[in-house]
Amino acid sequence: MRKSSLRRACAALCAVSSLALAATACGGTTKEDVKNESTGAAVSAGKADPNAATKKGLTVGFLPKQVNNPYFTSADKGGEAALKELGSRYKEVGPSSATDTSGQVSYVNTLTQQQVDGIAVSAQDPGALCTALKQAMSNKIKVVTYDSDTNPGCRNAFVSQASAEDLGRTEVQLLAEQIGYKGEIAILSAAQTATNQNVWIDFMKKELADPKYKDVKLVKVAYGNDDAQQSFQQTQGLLQQYPNLKGIISPTTVGIKAAAQYLSGSKYKGKVKLTGLGTPNDMRTYVKNGTVDAFELWDPAKLGALAAQTAVALVSGQITGKEGETFKAGGTAYAIGKDGVISLGKPTVFDAKNIDQFDF
Numbered sequence: 001m002r003k004s005s006l007r008r009a010c011a012a013l014c015a016v017s018s019l020a021l022a023a024t025a026c027g028g029t030t031k032e033d034v035k036n037e038s039t040g041a042a043v044s045a046g047k048a049d050p051n052a053a054t055k056k057g058l059t060v061g062f063l064p065k066q067v068n069n070p071y072f073t074s075a076d077k078g079g080e081a082a083l084k085e086l087g088s089r090y091k092e093v094g095p096s097s098a099t100d101t102s103g104q105v106s107y108v109n110t111l112t113q114q115q116v117d118g119i120a121v122s123a124q125d126p127g128a129l130c131t132a133l134k135q136a137m138s139n140k141i142k143v144v145t146y147d148s149d150t151n152p153g154c155r156n157a158f159v160s161q162a163s164a165e166d167l168g169r170t171e172v173q174l175l176a177e178q179i180g181y182k183g184e185i186a187i188l189s190a191a192q193t194a195t196n197q198n199v200w201i202d203f204m205k206k207e208l209a210d211p212k213y214k215d216v217k218l219v220k221v222a223y224g225n226d227d228a229q230q231s232f233q234q235t236q237g238l239l240q241q242y243p244n245l246k247g248i249i250s251p252t253t254v255g256i257k258a259a260a261q262y263l264s265g266s267k268y269k270g271k272v273k274l275t276g277l278g279t280p281n282d283m284r285t286y287v288k289n290g291t292v293d294a295f296e297l298w299d300p301a302k303l304g305a306l307a308a309q310t311a312v313a314l315v316s317g318q319i320t321g322k323e324g325e326t327f328k329a330g331g332t333a334y335a336i337g338k339d340g341v342i343s344l345g346k347p348t349v350f351d352a353k354n355i356d357q358f359d360f
């Protein structure tokens with residue numbers, strides 16, 4: 001066993017309560033204590049040292065929601081490139097289905113057994129991974145969620161693609177403009193448990209509560225489970241059930257592509273509006289053939305890179321994940337916000353005018 005049971009208990013306590021306080025209470029020097037190479041002083045795990053040297057030769061395991069999803073291929077490639085640049089190693093493991101929660105748990109356990117230094121995970125379900133992630137943290141592994149979070153007590157930091165509120169509200173704004181603020185709309189989401197989509201949907205509902213949407217009615221939230229076929233069938237089902245549907249928001253790259261595929265081959269093409277989150281490469285055809293006017297996304301590779309850089313900064317002791325800490329990643333300064341959230345930036349809206357400038 002790598003650590004004494006006392007140390008495990010302390011580390012577990014550190015993970016569930018305030019990291020800084022618990023680390024002080026546990027005291028002593030642990031593996032993750034970092035030597036500041038300029039001052040030579042040992043830095044406690046509970047206190048960030050922004051001047052600590054960046055550790056090299058680390059291994060960070062990426063665990064996406066789903067490995068065969070082009071969005072995660074781009075994101076994780078970004079993580080791989082960033083780790084290489086930092087002199088560390090990358091590995092990727094993960095399920096092929098976005099609803100294989102127990103598969104994700106097993107992968108966390110495997111990475112813990114393999115004693116990686118950091119884990120970057122996009123959670124399929126906020127609660128399901130918690131015990132396994134706490135176990136990883138109690139084994140001195142730094143845990144970063146990216147793309148889709150778990151609960152704040154179950155990881156060291158969350159690298160968020162953009163403000164969840166902005167994403168939820170702007171998707172409603174985009175669709176409402178396209179349908180002239182009138183008519184029935186539906187949401188085609190990913191998995192029912194997905195933390196990211198559920199947070200965005202909550203903000204969509206808040207936006208819809210504004211009186212300017214009084215003539216817009218959300219009739220259904222459907223789930224395509226980030227599976228192309230299921231998402232296609234769900235879109236078909238929505239139009240059968242609601243023949244007057246005016247628009248669909250699909251906040252998932254798999255969902256929006258499948259919905260666009262269905263609409264573009266149907267009598268609804270150009271009539272039922274579709275927006276949400278998609279990659280420019282997936283959506284180019286449907287923007288050019290008039291199925292989709294505008295949709296949005298961030299650069300997944302930049303998200304993956306920031307997740308990798310955050311994991312390395314945590315292992316190096318430059319940050320602990322506490323609100324107010326700052327660090328530099330790839331030349332950009334980031335600040336850690338409430339609940340250990342680090343935000344990548346603003347999403348981009350893609351339409352016929354700009355889509356050809358993007359290749360991901």
Ligand code: RAM
Nearest residue numbers: 071190251252253254277
């Ligand atoms: C899918 C996944 C992912 C989400 C994107 C927008 O690829 O559900 O978690 O962030 O869509």
